[in-house]
Amino acid sequence: MDDRAHKAHRPSQSGAKAEKKKGKGKEKQKGFNEKAFAPKSGIRADRQGRRNVERDQTRLHVPLVNRTPDDQPPPVIVAVVGPPGVGKTTLLKSLVRRYTKQTLNQVQGPVTVVSGKKKRITFIECNNDLNSMIDIAKIADLVLLMVDGSYGFEMETFEFLNILQSHGFPKVIGVLSHLDLVKKAATLRDTKKALKKRFWTEIYQGAKLFYLSGVLNGRYPDTEILNLSRFISVMKFRPLVFRNSHPYLLADRLEDLTPREQIRESKGKCDRTVTLYGYLRGTNLRLGTKVHVPGVGDLDAKSVTKLGDPCPLPDAESEKRRKLSEKKKLLIHAPMSDVGGVIYDKDAVYINVPGSFTRGNTDIPQGEGERMVMDLQDVGATLEDAVARSQIKLFGSSSKPLAVDPGPSRQHYSDDEESGSDEEGVEHDLDEGSEDEGFDEGSGVEENFESQIDSEEDELSEPEDNEVGEEGDRGRSAPRVVRRSTHDYKSKLDRQSKDVEYAESDSDLGDQDEEDDLEDSRRVHFDEEGVDIQSDEDEEEISGGEEVPQWKANLGAKALAAYEQHSRRKKRKDWISLIYNSSLSPEQILEREDNPNALQDRDDDDMADEFFAVKSRSGVNAEDEDKDMSKEPLNEDDLKRWEDEELLDSIRKLFITGGSSEAQPNGDDAYEDLEGGDFEDLEAQGDGEGEAQAEDSEAAVLAAKKEALKRKFDEQYDDPESSKMDFYEEKKDEMARQLEVNRAEFEDVDEEARALVEGYRPGTYVRIELADVPCEMIENFDPTYPIIIGGLLPAEERFGYLQVRIKRHRWYTKTLKTNDPLIFSLGWRRFQSIPIYSLDDHSIRMRMLKYTPEHMHCYATFYGPVALPNTGFCTFNSLSGSTPGFRVSATGVVLDIDRSTKIVKKLKLTGVPYKIFKNTAFIKDMFNSALEVAKFEGANIRTVSGIRGQIKKALAKPEGSFRATFEDKLLMSDIVFLRAWYSIQPRKFYNPVTSLLLSNKGAWQGMRLTGQVRHEEGVKTPLNVNSTYKKVERSARRFNPLKVPKKLQSNLPYASKPKVIKPQQRQTYMQKRAVVLEPEEKKAIALLQQIRALRKDQVVRRREKQNERKEVHRKKVAKEEAKKSEKDKEKRKEYMRAAGMKSKRETEKEEGRSSKRRRKE
Amino acid sequence: MLSTMTSVLHFSGHQYLRHRLVLSILSGKPLKIDKIRSDDKNPGLRDYEVSLLRLLERVTNGTIIEISVTGTAILLKPGIIAGGSITHECPLSRSVGYFLEPIIMLAPFAKKPMHLTLRGITSDDQDLSVDLIRTVTLPHLQLFGISDGLELRIKKRGSPPVGGGEVQFLCPIVKQIKTVNFVDPGRIKRIRGIAHAVRVSPQFSNRMIEASRSILNRYIPDIYLYSDVYKGEDSGKSPGYALSLLAESTTGAIHSAEAVSKPGVTPEDIALLASRALLSEIRRGGSIDRKHQTLVLLMMVLGSEDVGRVRMGEPSPRTIQFLRDVRDYFGTSFKIVPADKSDPDCTELLYSCYGTGYVNANRSLA
Known part of the structure; x- marks a missing residue:
């Protein structure tokens, strides 16, 4: 019995006891022990409270409206920046692989990927050119700043940080690479610490710094990249003021649309028409906005077209899942890079084929590029044949296809005709919609052909299409539709198709759409043509005509149906189209409103009548509108109506005393519902059916009012604090409400009308067509240099004088001089201009400065394109990569914009007296004419010695001399000067940095200084002979002896008499005597002499001794010096070795990847 | 240079001169107007138009105004305000x-x-x-x-x-103006007015007030009509009197009307004219006075980059032309829809636009 082991205790798993135990334990473990954090004393509590409040305040920022829509935001721009050879491309490739599982062979231009369910990222690599760094700094949302951990920071890094700072400072994540090259763990730790410290001082304490170790398989380790991507995905972006008020776009594709013929004729020198593609960012892009392309110049956006998203966000179907579906992960849009072996260039598509390419090898899966080529090879017939064979049916129902005769006519055509046909083609594509189907099927071969020849992305980017499947279609179909290709084949084809379709239509096919939706504007159109037929008749005529082809009859019937439906649906007139789309004068529009039949009647009249009508109308206009008055004249006859009591009563409901309905117009009893006017108003419109209903509604209204009152009371009584919002909350709430209104207002409007009213929203993928682009941009196109399109505000298109507050950068070694050209990076632009520096002189004047002060702000004024006040900028003296040292020369902010400047510099006019009276003197040589003197009458003058005076009046002779009075008598030797201020204007010099137009983009050369030019040309400075320094010969001044006339002398009192004593003639007593020394005296003198000699000797000996000692010391010092220099040498050697290693690594890498681009040394 | 790139806007006719000048100065786009009364017996600009141009030149800095010899064409290159x-x-x-x-x-x-x-x-x-x-x-x-x-x-x-x-x-x-969202006209809650009479009997203004009240009193008790009397030097050089009225609604919408003395018309008639004009103005509805349509629409266009909405009556001819000109200058067009879709005979319209986010670039920080 005893040897049986006791049953082990099994604590109950459920029940009250278990619950009790569990609860207790948990509370002890996890619970927040309030006592532990309670303040120990009142003072501490107070401090703690204060600290908490303060910390809360740091959380707050000035509320800013974010103009980017939440539902379809544009991709976030993540820029990878760093010195060459630091591993930018590797990082970019690793990140792209992380997001899309695709390896890019060659990264050029922006790469857009889907990174999450509601997030996309555009990666862009920034090369080492300063121009690119400036442009990237203006658009990047997040910068991955790469630093070589084994080398440390380089000048470019700091330059880039300064550029970032002056353009709004987007988010920065530091990335340390090459850490595997640091072998010792201790050194690694120290390096990390040192770099981090420096990085933090540059950005902010606690800024994120990432460490990347070595490269595996040409990529960074997956875990590190995963971590980095997580940091990127949680990054929150605060809108930057400049970007929040300007639309902009980072072009990911460029296409030259200039007709080939024109290029050929001008030998490639003609201005081009260029389209740029990209996601819109910032604010809405309005129609007619002027844009600036940094590096190119101000350009006109000829047209903007919304395209389907090439890299769409996952839609609702996959939204249900928490994670991004694998399919979506593969989406990538990088037209300039090598994705799947296809690269788009400005005018060509390159297909990368690995290994050797042979046909018939069907068992090997081919890339899309290869398939494309093989399809091309399959084509047996020429385009002409294809067109000839094609059967084009305009409508699905058409029985007979349109015939084409493949004549020679299409060999020659004018350019404008071609462009016109392009337009038509586009319109056709857009409008016809469903009708297109038949056409497509009918001309299958041709369609096929077209797609093969065209180097567009639809077929080429097959992987995406395939993966996206049916829903991905929307992304790819649109661009193809609206494209106006540069390719001869395509344009020919378009023209051909145009010929076919519009062969018999008399230009009113285009009007058909308008006809569909607005009858008014259609009539307007006819007004212009002078035809002016009533619409019904018009249609009858169309349908009645026997000779018109079948499709046209069909058209008429369709239009009629549409019109009828339209008119049934809409009785009211369409103000928008009347105002914006018609050419009617305002009076005509209103007149029509007053009696709708008026115009109709006139329309029915014959032509002659019409002419008369127009004439008389214009006559009336001249009388009426003569005055440009905002007050309309009171029409007494019209106002007579108001004598009628009924009319007077009819507007009672518009007053608060008016009661709820018209039925009971007693104004006095309804007076009490003064507050509830809104409820009443709503009700007033609704009712009017019956008494009972009115009563019901009355009760309902009363109930609602009571409810509202009760709620209000409850709120105030229960918690008076909660209903009150602080300023911050209030503002945020206000913004949110306004955004909601913005979203809601145009929700129901169709796409095109919406673009008209509010422009294109950020987040849409658009194509911008730019006219008159310099041909060099196309010819010297390099995808590694970012192309930005920045929208300009109306004010920014203008030029003027900008006053800025500027400070020379601490690290820039030279001072800046007035009238030396500077390169500004201001707003979107980079340009060279000539500033004049100035300081505010006692708030009286702006005084010119020759040089910028040290460590102090000053003003600068220059001529250039206007930027809004408070815009930051930075300046450079040179943008070239070979400039030694720090290149950011100054930073500052725009203060003021004006058309004139008030800068003055000091001017001293000097003159000399030629006649002096007591306190009056005549001064000459200051002015040239009496008129000048008259201008300065009463001006203060001064002598160099400090005697003050005033100009009185001009003298007749010599010309330009004047009388002046002083506070004391002048000397003839005095110089008199007048302190004046001379106003100066900055030079009207503006030179945009056109770096994108150069073949060597880093080698832009602006205006040089005279000295620079001379230096480069080897010309010596011309020397003015008068400017050379000569020895000043000052002759000693000789004074004549003072002679007092004898007569006067005799009259003078003794004290004033000149006391001239004759030299003594007789010898003095002492002179007469000889002196003989006594022997004692002789001895004493001799002794003194000996003592002196001894002393001298002693001093000499002492000095010798001292010199000896000094010599020893000197030797010692020299020895130490030698030791020190040895050490220095060693140090330098070490440093150079490190540098050498780095460069060696670079060159190795260079050899490894020959494609790598590098700054030209 | 690039400054020549800004295209000149071209108009003809003397009408709508004022708002075209204003839009040109605000947008900074040069303006050319020709055919100013070219067919008139007295061609060219009138003295008040020239005076206005002079005033604008003084209000702005750097504005260049060129008037042709005949005065039938002007070119305005706007400076800053x-x-x-x-x-x-x-x-x-x-x-x-x-x-x-x-x-x-x-x-x-x-x-x-x-x-x-x-x-x-x-x-x-x-x-x-x-x-x-x-x-x-x-x-x-x-x-x-x-x-x-x-x-x-x-x-x-x-x-x-x-x-x-x-x-x-x-x-x-x-720096920047707010946009407006004024779609509730409310109901008239008070009427105010100013009757003034200079160099005539001060009794005239009282007579006007009496006559006006005879019409307006039926609607609302909250009516204050002030009699504004200027004496001596301050009363100008010629006799005259006028009554201006305004009605304010619960939401702050203001409607106004006025009538000015004419020779041979009694003050009572003037007052009746003004009061009736006010009533017809109220009847037109909307939350903005008809005479101020252009002002409000301009401010909406210049407002922050948000949607501004306002409910007004039908546009006056000036407003229609103004809307067209605004599109030329700022590229902004309005959406104009009936305020009440369900009511077929509602003449009030809802004007909405997306502001341009006009920032006062002239403002100085120095």
């Missing part, structure tokens, strides 16, 4: 209101706060009288956040034909 203290003598052919209206549109965007003194006729039957500008136009600006220091002081009154009045217009500058 400078503001500051300016005095201007208005010709007797138009009243002060003609000059004030465009200045009111420009003044908030000047470099310095505007302090403009205008001398001439203060109220006539063509332009807004200074009373209406003070009591109606300026409150409309307050909708857009321009309020502190906005003032119109009527120093002296001057009736046509000789005038002799003087007003001071003070306007602060703003």
Whole structure:
């Protein structure tokens, strides 16, 4: 019995006891022990409270409206920046692989990927050119700043940080690479610490710094990249003021649309028409906005077209899942890079084929590029044949296809005709919609052909299409539709198709759409043509005509149906189209409103009548509108109506005393519902059916009012604090409400009308067509240099004088001089201009400065394109990569914009007296004419010695001399000067940095200084002979002896008499005597002499001794010096070795990847 | 150079001169107007138009105005709006209101706060009288956040034909104006009015008030009609009297009307005219006075980059042309739909636009 082991205790798993135990334990473990954090004393509590409040305040920022829509935001721009050879491309490739599982062979231009369910990222690599760094700094949302951990920071890094700072400072994540090259763990730790410290001082304490170790398989380790991507995905972006008020776009594709013929004729020198593609960012892009392309110049956006998203966000179907579906992960849009072996260039598509390419090898899966080529090879017939064979049916129902005769006519055509046909083609594509189907099927071969020849992305980017499947279609179909290709084949084809379709239509096919939706504007159109037929008749005529082809009859019937439906649906007139789309004068529009039949009647009249009508109308206009008055004249006859009591009563409901309905117009009893006017108003419109209903509604209204009152009371009584919002909350709430209104207002409007009213929203993928682009941009196109399109505000298109507050950068070694050209990076632009520096002189004047002060702000004024006040900028003296040292020369902010400047510099006019009276003197040589003197009458003058005076009046002779009075008598030797201020204007010099137009983009050369030019040309400075320094010969001044006339002398009192004593003639007593020394005296003198000699000797000996000692010391010092220099040498050697290693690594890498681009040394 | 790139906007005819000039100066786009009364017996610009151009030249800095020899064409290259203290003598052919209206549109965007003194006729039957500008136009600006220091002081009154009045217009500058969302017209809650009589019996204004009350009293008890009397020097050089009325709604919408003395018409008739004009104005509905449509629409266009909405009656011809010109200058078009879709005979319209986010670039930080 005893040897049986006791049953082990099994604590109950459920029940009250278990619950009790569990609860207790948990509370002890996890619970927040309030006592532990309670303040120990009142003072501490107070401090703690204060600290908490303060910390809360740091959380707050000035509320800013974010103009980017939440539902379809544009991709976030993540820029990878760093010195060459630091591993930018590797990082970019690793990140792209992380997001899309695709390896890019060659990264050029922006790469857009889907990174999450509601997030996309555009990666862009920034090369080492300063121009690119400036442009990237203006658009990047997040910068991955790469630093070589084994080398440390380089000048470019700091330059880039300064550029970032002056353009709004987007988010920065530091990335340390090459850490595997640091072998010792201790050194690694120290390096990390040192770099981090420096990085933090540059950005902010606690800024994120990432460490990347070595490269595996040409990529960074997956875990590190995963971590980095997580940091990127949680990054929150605060809108930057400049970007929040300007639309902009980072072009990911460029296409030259200039007709080939024109290029050929001008030998490639003609201005081009260029389209740029990209996601819109910032604010809405309005129609007619002027844009600036940094590096190119101000350009006109000829047209903007919304395209389907090439890299769409996952839609609702996959939204249900928490994670991004694998399919979506593969989406990538990088037209300039090598994705799947296809690269788009400005005018060509390159297909990368690995290994050797042979046909018939069907068992090997081919890339899309290869398939494309093989399809091309399959084509047996020429385009002409294809067109000839094609059967084009305009409508699905058409029985007979349109015939084409493949004549020679299409060999020659004018350019404008071609462009016109392009337009038509586009319109056709857009409008016809469903009708297109038949056409497509009918001309299958041709369609096929077209797609093969065209180097567009639809077929080429097959992987995406395939993966996206049916829903991905929307992304790819649109661009193809609206494209106006540069390719001869395509344009020919378009023209051909145009010929076919519009062969018999008399230009009113285009009007058909308008006809569909607005009858008014259609009539307007006819007004212009002078035809002016009533619409019904018009249609009858169309349908009645026997000779018109079948499709046209069909058209008429369709239009009629549409019109009828339209008119049934809409009785009211369409103000928008009347105002914006018609050419009617305002009076005509209103007149029509007053009696709708008026115009109709006139329309029915014959032509002659019409002419008369127009004439008389214009006559009336001249009388009426003569005055440009905002007050309309009171029409007494019209106002007579108001004598009628009924009319007077009819507007009672518009007053608060008016009661709820018209039925009971007693104004006095309804007076009490003064507050509830809104409820009443709503009700007033609704009712009017019956008494009972009115009563019901009355009760309902009363109930609602009571409810509202009760709620209000409850709120105030229960918690008076909660209903009150602080300023911050209030503002945020206000913004949110306004955004909601913005979203809601145009929700129901169709796409095109919406673009008209509010422009294109950020987040849409658009194509911008730019006219008159310099041909060099196309010819010297390099995808590694970012192309930005920045929208300009109306004010920014203008030029003027900008006053800025500027400070020379601490690290820039030279001072800046007035009238030396500077390169500004201001707003979107980079340009060279000539500033004049100035300081505010006692708030009286702006005084010119020759040089910028040290460590102090000053003003600068220059001529250039206007930027809004408070815009930051930075300046450079040179943008070239070979400039030694720090290149950011100054930073500052725009203060003021004006058309004139008030800068003055000091001017001293000097003159000399030629006649002096007591306190009056005549001064000459200051002015040239009496008129000048008259201008300065009463001006203060001064002598160099400090005697003050005033100009009185001009003298007749010599010309330009004047009388002046002083506070004391002048000397003839005095110089008199007048302190004046001379106003100066900055030079009207503006030179945009056109770096994108150069073949060597880093080698832009602006205006040089005279000295620079001379230096480069080897010309010596011309020397003015008068400017050379000569020895000043000052002759000693000789004074004549003072002679007092004898007569006067005799009259003078003794004290004033000149006391001239004759030299003594007789010898003095002492002179007469000889002196003989006594022997004692002789001895004493001799002794003194000996003592002196001894002393001298002693001093000499002492000095010798001292010199000896000094010599020893000197030797010692020299020895130490030698030791020190040895050490220095060693140090330098070490440093150079490190540098050498780095460069060696670079060159190795260079050899490894020959494609790598590098700054030209 | 690039400055030549900004395209010149071209108009013809003398009509709508004022808002075209204003839009040109605000947008900075050069403006060319030709065929100014070229077919008239007296071709070219009128004296008041020339005077207006002179005033604009003084209000701005760097503006270049070229008038052709015949006066039938002008070219305006706008500078920046400078503001500051300016005095201007208005010709007797138009009243002060003609000059004030465009200045009111420009003044908030000047470099310095505007302090403009205008001398001439203060109220006539063509332009807004200074009373209406003070009591109606300026409150409309307050909708857009321009309020502190906005003032119109009527120093002296001057009736046509000789005038002799003087007003001071003070306007602060703003960085950016708020947009407006004013879709509830409310119901009229009070009526105010100013009756003034200069160089005639002061009894005249009381007679006008009596007559006006006879009509308006039936609607609402909250009616105050002030009799504004100016004496001696301040009453100008010619006799005259006028009544200006305004009705304010629960939501702050203001409707106004006025009538000015005419020879041979009794003050009672003038008052009746004004009151009836007010009633017809109220009947038109909307939350904005018909005379101020262009002002409000302009401010909406210039407002922050948000949707502004306002409910108004049908546009006046000036407004229609203004909307067209705004599209030319700023590329902004309005969405105009009936305010009440369910009600077929509702004439009120809802105007909405997306503001351009106009920022006062002239404002100085130094």
